[in-house]
Amino acid sequence: MVLFGAITVLLVRSREVSWWIAGLIFLFGFYVGQTPAFFMISEFVNWVFTRFTG
Numbered sequence: 001m002v003l004f005g006a007i008t009v010l011l012v013r014s015r016e017v018s019w020w021i022a023g024l025i026f027l028f029g030f031y032v033g034q035t036p037a038f039f040m041i042s043e044f045v046n047w048v049f050t051r052f053t054g
Contacts, residue, residue: 008028011021030041 008025011017011024027041027045030038
């Protein structure tokens, strides 16, 4: 989570916010907040990464 936080701060400071940066910020918020939707989003992210890496 520290890595997500550092990336978010650096990208917001550079003012180059594109769609994937907004996605990182969105994921960072859910990982930090651990809302009830956290588990569903976490499973989706894991599924996407396994499809691209496997």
